[in-house]
Amino acid sequence: MSFTVSSLKLSIIASFFMMLSGLASASVGGPSSRLDYSNPAVLLAPTKELNGDFGDSLTFDIDGNGEYDALTDGLLLLRGMFGLTGDSLISGAVASDAVYTSSEVIVARINSLGALLDIDGNGQVDALTDGLVILRYLFGLRGEALIAGVLAADATVTTAADISSKIERRVMPNSLPRATITLNSKEFIAGTEAYFSGEGSTDEEDDTLSYSWTLQSPDYSLSELDSSTAEVVKFRPDAIGEYILTLTVTDSNFGATSIDKIFTPVLPTPDQLPTFVPSAPPVGVIDGDTDAVRFLTQATFGPTVDSVEELLEKGGEAWFNEQVSLPFSSWTELRRTSWIEQVDQIDSNENGQDWLVELFSETAQSSADQLRHRVTYALSQLLVISRDTDLGHREVVFTDYWDTLGRHAFGNFRELLESVTFHPTMGHYLGMLGNIKADPENNIRPDENFAREVMQLFTIGLSQLNQDGSLKLDANGEVIETYDQETITQYAAALTGWYYDLRGHEVHPDTFFSSSIHTFPLSWGIGIKPMIAYDEIHQKTEKNLLRGYFIPPGGNAEDAVQTVLDSLFNHPNLAPFFSMHLIRQLVTSNPTPEYVARVSAVFNNNGQGVRGDIGATVKAVLFDTEARRPDKATIPLYGKVKEPLLFITHLNRLFDISLLTPETVSADNPRGTHKWMRMAGEPSYRALYAESVFNFFRPDFAPIGDIANMGFVAPELQITTEASIVNDIEMFRWLTTRDIWEWDIENGRDPDQFALAWDFSELDERWENEGYEAVIDFLNLYMTGNNMGPSYKSELIGLATDPYYWQAFDGEPPEWGEDGNGSFTDKMERHFFLQELLYVIITTPEFRVQQ
Amino acid sequence: MDRRKFLKSGLATAGLIGSNLGFATGLDVVSNFINGSKSVGDYKTLVCVFLNGGADSVSLFVPTDSAGYESYKNIRQNLAYEKDTIQPIYSRQDDLGEVGLPNFVSSFSELFESEKLSVVSNVGPLREPTTLSMIQQNKNILPPYMASHSDHQNLWQTGFVGVGERSGWGGRLIEVFDNSARKVRNNISLMNTRKFVRGKSLNPFVVSAENIKNLSRYVNWEDNSNLPLRDVFDRLTSGNSPSLDRSFINIVNSTVNNNQFLQRALAPVSSASVPYPTVEDSWGNTIDGGSIERFTSQLKRAAELIEVSPSLGHHRQVIYVHLNGFDTHDNQAVSFPRVMQLLADGMKAFQSDLETRGVDDRVVTFTQSEFGRTISINSNGTDHGWGGHQFVMGTPVQGGQIIGALPEFALDSSDIYQSAFIPQYSVEQYAANLSRWFGLSESDMLGIFPTYDRFDNVDFGLFS
Numbered sequence A: 001m002s003f004t005v006s007s008l009k010l011s012i013i014a015s016f017f018m019m020l021s022g023l024a025s026a027s028v029g030g031p032s033s034r035l036d037y038s039n040p041a042v043l044l045a046p047t048k049e050l051n052g053d054f055g056d057s058l059t060f061d062i063d064g065n066g067e068y069d070a071l072t073d074g075l076l077l078l079r080g081m082f083g084l085t086g087d088s089l090i091s092g093a094v095a096s097d098a099v100y101t102s103s104e105v106i107v108a109r110i111n112s113l114g115a116l117l118d119i120d121g122n123g124q125v126d127a128l129t130d131g132l133v134i135l136r137y138l139f140g141l142r143g144e145a146l147i148a149g150v151l152a153a154d155a156t157v158t159t160a161a162d163i164s165s166k167i168e169r170r171v172m173p174n175s176l177p178r179a180t181i182t183l184n185s186k187e188f189i190a191g192t193e194a195y196f197s198g199e200g201s202t203d204e205e206d207d208t209l210s211y212s213w214t215l216q217s218p219d220y221s222l223s224e225l226d227s228s229t230a231e232v233v234k235f236r237p238d239a240i241g242e243y244i245l246t247l248t249v250t251d252s253n254f255g256a257t258s259i260d261k262i263f264t265p266v267l268p269t270p271d272q273l274p275t276f277v278p279s280a281p282p283v284g285v286i287d288g289d290t291d292a293v294r295f296l297t298q299a300t301f302g303p304t305v306d307s308v309e310e311l312l313e314k315g316g317e318a319w320f321n322e323q324v325s326l327p328f329s330s331w332t333e334l335r336r337t338s339w340i341e342q343v344d345q346i347d348s349n350e351n352g353q354d355w356l357v358e359l360f361s362e363t364a365q366s367s368a369d370q371l372r373h374r375v376t377y378a379l380s381q382l383l384v385i386s387r388d389t390d391l392g393h394r395e396v397v398f399t400d401y402w403d404t405l406g407r408h409a410f411g412n413f414r415e416l417l418e419s420v421t422f423h424p425t426m427g428h429y430l431g432m433l434g435n436i437k438a439d440p441e442n443n444i445r446p447d448e449n450f451a452r453e454v455m456q457l458f459t460i461g462l463s464q465l466n467q468d469g470s471l472k473l474d475a476n477g478e479v480i481e482t483y484d485q486e487t488i489t490q491y492a493a494a495l496t497g498w499y500y501d502l503r504g505h506e507v508h509p510d511t512f513f514s515s516s517i518h519t520f521p522l523s524w525g526i527g528i529k530p531m532i533a534y535d536e537i538h539q540k541t542e543k544n545l546l547r548g549y550f551i552p553p554g555g556n557a558e559d560a561v562q563t564v565l566d567s568l569f570n571h572p573n574l575a576p577f578f579s580m581h582l583i584r585q586l587v588t589s590n591p592t593p594e595y596v597a598r599v600s601a602v603f604n605n606n607g608q609g610v611r612g613d614i615g616a617t618v619k620a621v622l623f624d625t626e627a628r629r630p631d632k633a634t635i636p637l638y639g640k641v642k643e644p645l646l647f648i649t650h651l652n653r654l655f656d657i658s659l660l661t662p663e664t665v666s667a668d669n670p671r672g673t674h675k676w677m678r679m680a681g682e683p684s685y686r687a688l689y690a691e692s693v694f695n696f697f698r699p700d701f702a703p704i705g706d707i708a709n710m711g712f713v714a715p716e717l718q719i720t721t722e723a724s725i726v727n728d729i730e731m732f733r734w735l736t737t738r739d740i741w742e743w744d745i746e747n748g749r750d751p752d753q754f755a756l757a758w759d760f761s762e763l764d765e766r767w768e769n770e771g772y773e774a775v776i777d778f779l780n781l782y783m784t785g786n787n788m789g790p791s792y793k794s795e796l797i798g799l800a801t802d803p804y805y806w807q808a809f810d811g812e813p814p815e816w817g818e819d820g821n822g823s824f825t826d827k828m829e830r831h832f833f834l835q836e837l838l839y840v841i842i843t844t845p846e847f848r849v850q851q
Numbered sequence B: 001m002d003r004r005k006f007l008k009s010g011l012a013t014a015g016l017i018g019s020n021l022g023f024a025t026g027l028d029v030v031s032n033f034i035n036g037s038k039s040v041g042d043y044k045t046l047v048c049v050f051l052n053g054g055a056d057s058v059s060l061f062v063p064t065d066s067a068g069y070e071s072y073k074n075i076r077q078n079l080a081y082e083k084d085t086i087q088p089i090y091s092r093q094d095d096l097g098e099v100g101l102p103n104f105v106s107s108f109s110e111l112f113e114s115e116k117l118s119v120v121s122n123v124g125p126l127r128e129p130t131t132l133s134m135i136q137q138n139k140n141i142l143p144p145y146m147a148s149h150s151d152h153q154n155l156w157q158t159g160f161v162g163v164g165e166r167s168g169w170g171g172r173l174i175e176v177f178d179n180s181a182r183k184v185r186n187n188i189s190l191m192n193t194r195k196f197v198r199g200k201s202l203n204p205f206v207v208s209a210e211n212i213k214n215l216s217r218y219v220n221w222e223d224n225s226n227l228p229l230r231d232v233f234d235r236l237t238s239g240n241s242p243s244l245d246r247s248f249i250n251i252v253n254s255t256v257n258n259n260q261f262l263q264r265a266l267a268p269v270s271s272a273s274v275p276y277p278t279v280e281d282s283w284g285n286t287i288d289g290g291s292i293e294r295f296t297s298q299l300k301r302a303a304e305l306i307e308v309s310p311s312l313g314h315h316r317q318v319i320y321v322h323l324n325g326f327d328t329h330d331n332q333a334v335s336f337p338r339v340m341q342l343l344a345d346g347m348k349a350f351q352s353d354l355e356t357r358g359v360d361d362r363v364v365t366f367t368q369s370e371f372g373r374t375i376s377i378n379s380n381g382t383d384h385g386w387g388g389h390q391f392v393m394g395t396p397v398q399g400g401q402i403i404g405a406l407p408e409f410a411l412d413s414s415d416i417y418q419s420a421f422i423p424q425y426s427v428e429q430y431a432a433n434l435s436r437w438f439g440l441s442e443s444d445m446l447g448i449f450p451t452y453d454r455f456d457n458v459d460f461g462l463f464s
Helices: A010-026 A070-081 A086-090 A103-117 A127-139 A143-147 A160-171 A288-299 A305-314 A316-325 A331-337 A339-346 A354-366 A370-379 A395-407 A413-422 A424-430 A449-459 A485-494 A557-569 A574-586 A593-604 A614-623 A644-654 A715-719 A725-734 A738-746 A761-770 A772-784 A790-801 A803-809 A826-841 B003-014 B066-079 B103-113 B132-137 B149-158 B169-176 B228-236 B243-266 B289-307 B332-356 B427-438 B442-448
Strands: A194-197 A210-216 A232-235 A243-250 A256-263 A756-758 B044-051 B086-088 B099-102 B117-124 B187-190 B205-207 B316-323 B363-369 B388-393
Touching (some): A070 A127, A086 A103, A103 A127, A127 A143, A127 A160, A288 A305, A288 A370, A288 A614, A305 A316, A316 A370, A316 A614, A331 A339, A331 A354, A331 A395, A339 A354, A354 A395, A354 A644, A370 A395, A370 A614, A395 A424, A413 A424, A413 A449, A413 A557, A424 A449, A449 A485, A449 A557, A449 A574, A485 A557, A574 A593, A574 A614, A644 A772, A738 A826, A761 A772, A761 A826, A772 A790, A790 A826, A790 B228, B044 B149, B044 B169, B044 B289, B066 B332, B086 B103, B103 B117, B103 B332, B117 B427, B149 B169, B149 B363, B169 B187, B169 B316, B169 B427, B187 B289, B205 B243, B289 B332, B316 B332, B332 B363
Parallel strands (some): B044 B316, B187 B205
Antiparallel strands (some): A194 A232, A210 A243, A243 A256, B086 B099, B363 B388
């Protein structure tokens, strides 16, 4: 489009300007003389929208006749800038061939130019400066004549040449810039800042470009651009979804182009574990009967004559494999098929804590899958749950928990951990059940209990470890904590959203999500089902877990739990933490670092590339040289104090301790027989009855003296105290033998319904056929694994000549017959003596410390 | 025929009498214990009541002015105690302001009013006096393993932030004194062994809260004489044993010796004549009898042990009792008031029991707990905090005081880090005040609390 100079003479032009000056002075001041640009910082960008259907070129050709004309376009502009509308705007100023003639349209077209009219660049559009200079230009004035006295005091475009070229640009067609968005970072990963640059944008006129960015993020995202106007911007994607980044590039002529680009982040790759050397556990080898007894003390609830024989016959490897493949004798099944169920049928009020004692004791005594239950018992001291809570009376929820552990005892730790996490009894115990998302307005946060204990106690512990169990130290020789409080809050948030599986059942709205014991769905015939996710109580914020595990916002509870469990399962601490626990539970309290490292290696890679194989790890613990052939000359402190339950079951099994009366369950006697109550030990250390989630004893307990001074531990001694030790031993005073018991009855005593008896037949046989010393040999082997020293043995043998015990050794029945007690036999006298003998042996470390 | 009689008759027939050593004293077989040099003529006992789980003591002191209560309720939501259940605290302090205790601890209110109970505000483990901005600049100033039950139980019982320290401050305190007159150990833990009463060289003496029993084949029940089997045991265990074995043997001997002596000493003492809480009490149906029994039986035994301290030779005694159930992450609206009521009612009964026995002038009972709880809640409970308020009770106590300013119960307060109160007093400042009453002199303070000089040597004014 060209422009023409008016043909009016200069004199007319001059008088025209004087008229205009008059106009100006008449209407000086006041905002009505200007278009509405009150804030220089916020100059209206020219908007094509205001142009309506005027096409897309913004132009000074206000009346649209194709020419730039001072007396039409220029005058219209000036009058418009003075705020004139209606007739006073257009009268005499519209060309005869104008396209646009109405004052409304003219006003709109003028307004649409917006900041384009700020010719002198002072941030304001002003009739007396910008308006006049445009008019002069359209009249053909250039140079000094163009700008004299007409530029504002704060003008930034100050030379005639610049003013000319600026106006010229406005009347020349402007090519729009090209916008491009470039991702400046290597990758686009959730949780990591990414940089985006508009630098690649170009403009044919080489204008200085300005940038305007907007970001549209997916649901739940909190991502924000750090700037909306910089050339390079950044933001941190969080949710996984589409991020639509829009860049609008504008040239100095307000020509603008936009571009959209869609980016979808990927999840970050968490820290990887190193590649572990495949480490199959050693082949199972048992060497002789001492080793067999030692092994069965470690791997079962105690050796028996038969079980030792069986083990030696099969050999360690076959025995172990067979144990793993035996069907699991679950407590649920035992409960259903045993006398317990009969009693339950008669009087369900008998359903209580006592049954867990019965189930444990019965299983320890006679289950074929000894190893599985022994491992389950060890697991129950890691993944601790306790009846010592509100739920204590609902025994079935604990039976089910034991069975859950038992089913996974030879499986994979990852699955075990998952089953425990979803178990409602654990959910109730450590608060994951009904754990509700944060409510920041009411200052409510998620419950941190399970989040903390799953890390501190179940998987990784408080301090970073080397694979041999030693503490990792930083450059200053300090222990390195595995997590801090911030981590706990992240895990707590990730673990929100779980509650009982109540599908198909009517739910009381008042108690929904309540964790009161009264809502545990037992009586609804639902059984013990794993918890399920309820999205409405799951927290949807992002969570940053350990080692780079990331949960994007907007995720669901199921995915969140999986990420939580993966982050702990794949933590380098898990192998030494778990391995040390198993070793301390089964073999010795103070393993050498080398032993721990060998077992950790199997946990890390069982020889077939699998991480977390519990069965293989157990095998590694039991068949390691430190378990089978410990070199006590080089190992500073070997062995462990047997915790009470283990020495009790050892005796129960070895001497086949059993009820003398048949199990008398009847309608008259609904309590039936609590068969094992007298041999159950103290409540505080019964299975699943720890005082707290920290188990019966702490792994780092050591009594004052050598052990503590050497830096070693003896955890089981924490519950071996002056207050506890008496009951543990005295309970064996309840026992009798069948022959004595029958003699008691014969002589007028009421049968004790709960009478339990030792079976001394093995000892009797040896005493009769081989003599008393053979009895000592038997006890030495089967009770202590041949751990009695020479002076200990000779002391016991010497009792045969101790005047106090002569009656047991005289080979004669007692002389006292005045009560008609002639039927009291010499054998019974020996049985009294054997009980004395056993009493002293079970108070000595030869029996009580497992070597 | 009773088989015990049978064996005895065999004995009589043989014409031999089992050795009768009378009863030996019950001192530790580990005889290298440190016997301190401080000699005292009077009798004093410190009773520590440990609140396991981290007690929400910070929630107990409720502002009673409307703005204060509104702000408290805003934070505590459904866990805030109803305004009409709050009883204003009587206090001898004028500047206490409007604050009250909820009705479930009315026993504490009564003790406060009768000036037998005071409160020490906001105590917790500190490496040094700590402010929020110090923490923000350097996280390492925090004690280690924040909010971990076991580790902070450890720090409280140790008495200072000393992670490697194996002894507890109660045990170290006992070791300062000349204990040569004692017949059994005077660092006593009821029911379980606990670090608090463990000395540098003294293992705790764990005393049952039930009947004191002994190994019946080693000690004759009736006259406490040794039975022959005891001698067999001694001969079997007399040789050199590896450490694990020796530790076990020591416990057996300690049991036999100490329990024997203790049983005799306790025999003439009458059982408690004042009522202790039982399951029949009004709230009893919501807490199981076993838990109540476990707590009250410990207190009763403690009262008996205090009464016989002269015959035990215990010029100084430290006794540890515990109460479980404070880890109220869940269901706190139900579980916290009831365990707190058990604590308050139990402690009040204990005080009455001591008074009835005429020994109250020499006993101070005080609480510890691994941490207070968070100011904000988790919808139905609270999580692990840091500083907590502690209760000190006894006739020697200047009751009716709150020592130290109660921290502001507001989320944006500078007294708070991660929703927990930053302790105003360290454990050692608290312990030092109790120890001073017990007889610890200033010159011995650093020996027992090695980091004590990092803190102000403040006298709480708890004792006259």
